[in-house]
Amino acid sequence: xxxxxLDDFTVAACDGGFAIAAFGCGLFDAPLWLTGLVAFAMxxxxxxxxxxxxxRLHGAIWASQTALAVSVIIxxxxxxxxxxLNAKDLIT
Numbered sequence: 379x380x381x382x383x384l385d386d387f388t389v390a391a392c393d394g395g396f397a398i399a400a401f402g403c404g405l406f407d408a409p410l411w412l413t414g415l416v417a418f419a420m421x422x423x424x425x426x427x428x429x430x431x432x433x434r435l436h437g438a439i440w441a442s443q444t445a446l447a448v449s450v451i452i453x454x455x456x457x458x459x460x461x462x463l464n465a466k467d468l469i470t
Contacts, residue, residue, distance in 0.1 A: 389427050396420040400455040404462020417455050424451060 396416060403413040424447065435443060
């Protein structure tokens with residue numbers, strides 16, 4: 379059971395790390411391609427870390443769950459980027 383908990387915390391920490399990276403891109407006014415790279419890396423990590431569950435889903439269920447997850451991930455990263463942009467204006 380301890381391995382499973384460590385795995386869950388590792389996944390959560392990595393998910394949070396990508397949100398912090400998007401925040402940093404906004405804060406330091408990173409080029410758009412770098413922000414896109416963060417988003418692509420997050421989507422690649424998400425699909426790798428959830429591969430056991432995704433492999434059990436088929437057809438329309440897989441497509442709907444993946445589409446929902448991708449839209450939520452993009453919304454979270456966009457919000458983090460936007461917060462970084464606004465935090466930059468507050469700091470300076």
